[in-house]
Amino acid sequence: MLFPLGQLRSTDGKRVVYRVHAIKRQKQAKKTISFYKYNFGFREPFQILIDGTFCQAALKNKIQIKEQMPKYLMGEVQLCTTSCALKELETLGKQLYGAKIILQRFQVRKCPHFKEPVSASECLLSMLEETNPHHYFVATQDYTVTTGLKKIPGVPLLYIILNTIVLDKPSQASLDHVQAVQLGELVSPAQQQSIRTLKEEQGIGQKDRERRGKKRKRKQSNPNPLSCLKKKKKGVPTPPLKKTEQEGKRKRSRHKKRKVEAGDGTAANT
Numbered sequence: 639m640l641f642p643l644g645q646l647r648s649t650d651g652k653r654v655v656y657r658v659h660a661i662k663r664q665k666q667a668k669k670t671i672s673f674y675k676y677n678f679g680f681r682e683p684f685q686i687l688i689d690g691t692f693c694q695a696a697l698k699n700k701i702q703i704k705e706q707m708p709k710y711l712m713g714e715v716q717l718c719t720t721s722c723a724l725k726e727l728e729t730l731g732k733q734l735y736g737a738k739i740i741l742q743r744f745q746v747r748k749c750p751h752f753k754e755p756v757s758a759s760e761c762l763l764s765m766l767e768e769t770n771p772h773h774y775f776v777a778t779q780d781y782t783v784t785t786g787l788k789k790i791p792g793v794p795l796l797y798i799i800l801n802t803i804v805l806d807k808p809s810q811a812s813l814d815h816v817q818a819v820q821l822g823e824l825v826s827p828a829q830q831q832s833i834r835t836l837k838e839e840q841g842i843g844q845k846d847r848e849r850r851g852k853k854r855k856r857k858q859s860n861p862n863p864l865s866c867l868k869k870k871k872k873g874v875p876t877p878p879l880k881k882t883e884q885e886g887k888r889k890r891s892r893h894k895k896r897k898v899e900a901g902d903g904t905a906a907n908t
């Protein structure tokens with residue numbers, strides 16, 4: 639699938655190389671999005687929590703967030719922010735006026751700081767709570783927010799670098815969480831035991847065993863459909879192969895005759 643970069647440079651110059659990078663970036667994003675969909679229950683429309691630093695970077699790099707975000711994430715998005723993030727931009731003054739104008743266009747989500755606004759970074763992190771239950775993507779250039787959200791499993795991070803939006807790879811906390819779930823570590827052994835006893839009391843545990851038994855019986859009673867297919871395939875293609883071989887032989891003999899005739903013709907001409 640990957641083309642040698644040298645050849646692409648010689649045919650179409652920089653543009654082609656740039657396209658290769660864009661394809662790689664999109665592929666990586668697709669992989670990361672499906673990671674969050676599968677392991678953390680993310681669904682469209684994706685909720686994108688944005689702060690002033692991201693808007694400022696978008697403005698500098700001439701990125702239209704509303705246009706680019708759904709394209710890059712390959713799905714519907716809801717762009718949102720908090721009143722604390724907006725208030726912070728207002729207090730920072732003229733230099734961030736453009737960023738404020740952009741941020742104002744997004745939905746304002748309720749935060750717990752209605753009476754006393756806090757810094758944008760503190761507010762954004764508080765919106766994620768401990769498990770990011772509202773499935774927010776966070777779009778920020780703020781170091782405090784970035785390092786903070788990486789400690790919470792299941793928070794996708796979006797940032798701007800080299801004129802493009804980038805979806806960060808899953809954090810170690812996210813990867814560890816997924817592994818722990820797969821290993822069954824997140825439910826303690828004591829809890830697992832109490833779940834088992836509860837199931838047995840309710841008679842659910844026995845039903846599970848019966849279902850498993852039925853599935854096994856089905857597999858044994860039905861013949862494997864693949865084994866049937868193989869026999870047919872082996873039987874059918876062999877006769878036509880022989881025919882083609884015979885035809886090939888006949889053709890060869892005709893060719894020989896023609897060659898001989900042609901040879902005679904040329905001999906006659908000279």
Ligand SMILES: [Zn+2]
Nearest residue numbers: 722749751761
């Ligand atoms: Zn707030």
